[in-house]
Amino acid sequence: MIRKLVSQQNTAPERSGWQSGHGDHPLDRFLKEGRIPHIWCSGCGIGIAFTAFVRALDKGQFDTDGTSVVSGIGCSGRAAGYLNLDTYHTTHGRAIPFATGLKLAKPELKVVVFSGDGDLFAIGGNHIIHAARRNIDITVICINNFNYGMTGGQGGPTTPLEARTTTTPYGCAEHPFNLIYMAKAAGAAYVARWTVLHTYEMRDAMIEGMNKRGFSFIEIVSPCPTGYARRNKLGSTLDLMRFYRDNSYLAEELDPENTALPFQGRVAVGKFVDKEKPTFMDMWDGCVVSKARKR
Amino acid sequence: MRAKTRRADPKLLTGTHFMNGDEACAEGAVAAGCSFFAGYPITPATEVAERMSLRLPQVGGVYIQMEDELASMAAVVGASCAGARAMTATSGPGFSLMMENIGLAAMLEAPCVLVNIMRGGPSTGLPTLVGQQDVMQARWGSHGDYEVIALSPESPQEAFELTLEAFDLADKYRTPVMILSDEVVGHMTEKVVIPPPEAIGGRSRRKRKPGKRGFVPFAPGENEVPPLVFAGEGYHLHATGLTHDDHGYPVITPDAQERLVQRLVRKIRDHTEEILRTEELYIEDAEVVVVSYGCSARTTREVVERCRQRGLKVGMLRLITVWPFAEDRIRRLAESERLKAFVVAEINSGQIAYEVERCAQGSVNTVLAGFMGGRIFTPEELLPIVEAALK
Amino acid sequence: MDFWRVPLDADKHEVVIGKVNIIAYRCKGCKYCIEFCPNDVLEESDEFNEKGYYPPRVKHEGRCINCSFCETICPEFAIYCTVAERRPIQPDDVIHIEKISRRLKHLRRSEAGEAAG
Secondary structure, eight states, X not given: OOOSOOOXXXXXXOOOSOSTTTTSSGGGGGBOTTOOSOSOOTTOHHHHHHHHHHHHHHHTTOOTTXXXXXXXXXXXXXXXXXXXXXXXXXXXXXXXHHHHHHHHHSTTSEEEEEEEHHHHHTXXXXXXXXXXXXXXXXXXXXXXXXXXXXXXXXXXXXXXXXXXXXXXXXXXXXXXOOHHHHHHHHTOSEEXXXXXXXXXXHHHHHHHHHHSSSOEEEEEEOOOIIIIIXXXXXXXXXXHHHXXXXXXXXXXXXOGGGOOOOTTOOEEEEEEEEOOOOOHHHHIIIIIIHHHHHO | OOOOOOOSSTTXXXXXXXXXXXXXXXXXXXXXXXXXXXXXXXXXXXXXXXXXXXXXXXXXXXXXXXXXXXXXXXXXXXXXXXXXXXXXXXXXXXXXXXXXXXXXXXXHTOOEEEXXXXXXXXXXXXXXXXXXXXXXXXXXXXXXXXXXXXXXOSSHHHHHHHHHHHHHHHHHHTSEEEEEEEHHHHHOEEEEEEOOHHHHOOOOOOOOOOOSTTOOTTSOOGGGOOOXXXXXXXXXXXXXXXXXXXXXXXXXXXXXXXXXXXXXXXXXHTTHHHHOOEEEESOTTOSEEEEEOTTHHHHHHHHHHHHHHTTXXXXXXXXXXXXXXXXXXXXXXXXXXXXXXXEEEESSSSSHHHHHHHHHTTSSEEEEEXXXXXSOOOHHHHHHHHHHHHO | OOOSSOOTTGGGOEEEEEEEEEOGGGOOOOOHHHHHOTTOOEEEOSSOOTTSOOOEEESSTTOXXXXXXXXXXXXXXXXXXXXXXXXXXXXXXXXXOOOOOTTOHHHHHHHHHHHHO
């Protein structure tokens, strides 16, 4: 039985990244020093959504001490590591219950969940339904790139019918989720979908979502150059962005039920739900604590 | 639920009570300042959740019943990162579900308390009857290398005291602490004396925080433990489940793994002597030592007394702290000339028995008195095994 | 449509000339800024950066209007716009305003027209 562990070597690895260039860009103050360039591929939409979030923090004038970002596992989940806030990179699918615990223990924190379609709707599907039902006051930003990017491009819950991925080499044989329909049905107070090309709308949706009292869900449709686009021969990400430019349409008057995303079909975008609903803490304080104190 | 009269401090119900082990556990948590409970109903731990749902709104805490145990443990880790003293309670099947996030708590070094009211297993097993079959799982359940602290009460009074202490241990070592109770102790109703506030002492967390300039979140501090800071205090820390360096940034290299995991393991292992608590009965001249914990110790105590009355030199070593294991104690006992055998009495097919055998290193016999579960074993069942070991 | 006189509220508006700042070492060559600039200000440069990508460069100095769309569409924090010059509307601006169409048809056509002679 080895009692003494090997003594530690003092070779803590240096931080990698662009050490000296921090501050070259005006928004660098929201990024952790020395962590850029991030790991996302050339042309990846997650980078654009991440930039929109940073711009939302800037324009919405949110307090960087009082905002916290929780992410799951996956390419989108890496976003937490680059932000100059209190950030948590948690287990696969459990970002939302972690964020629930974080928010309920410190209600004055603004909590944002930044994760991907597989992390939030496959392994984490149960949790997002309940968080929306309870109307926990968090904002969930879901980057939908139609596959599991980080692990090499496997099929996921939003992979459209007939699309190819590494685990659906003959074409996907499952119907995908319609994420905003699910979010609305589960009871979310704010539901919106934009593509990465809608940079200003994305930023404003994030500001609205963070200011909204209640569960906000923002789906962001994004290209995945290495995983999804390559396997389905959709061209370069530039081709995909041109596709979004030509095929997305404002559909706010539509019921989310009719806004499914077929394979290379038209993308319905807009703000679909924006309603007032008491949050979990409202109900907790109003219904439970007030009665408990009487006893 | 019995209604309580209003007392000076709603957190501490000072006085003499008649309550069961689950309720005592919940009272211990509330007395320690627990302000967050996320759980899921499971027999025989449901009473903990029910009691917490009653008491937490009274003391300014938050109770939430999550959709499953995976979410419960994740929410507990999240609340811990925000600064709340957080707890959950479960039994065997839920314990298995919580494993991944126990690993997360160990990696993020988030202090939290997890109560496991053990029942007969495997799988659904005996929901309403006792077992002690999760002991090894508490130590090795989650993947990867990490250490936990696990305490095992033998009565509702001890359940109160150990839960109270568990929160302080969790804070001191920044680790998940488990209360390995069992269905017998959880569901038995006994006298529980809750002391006045002066007897418990200060239970608040350290107010002084490290400075923000040049703050390194995971640099080893006192006891190899980094200083405890929370979200929303302006430290802008990044905590990740990936292997990370002292700054918290993911670094996927063997060197970073070496440094991080060594510290996570050492911070408990090197302080075993301070953490460990045992109870010893008639050990000094014993020829046979019966090692036991939890409800099994109640029967063991009776057996040891009966043996002593007949002049047989039998002693008992009760593990109050099950993990980290009392290796040194067992080793030193094994080295003595007098000792003929260890008898390990537990309600499983042999879990702590392996640990005892390993530490005895062959110098002394280790005999397993294992019972499969469903009921606590009687003195008449244990006595023959002890007598056989004496020969 | 070209204006044939200075608008009545010309004193309330300014012509903004922007400056594009490119942080070349950060660029990953996705070409979004080049594609989606409404004024066709950028093109791919001939030199590559440390990582082997070809960052953009400004094609026509003085054409940038500080709309900042390149800043919003860049995934890498590698480009941003600042104001180079603000000036009131002059009669010259009015006569020579080029129509900016969504797909830059006119720009291309006028360029082709200039090239043709």
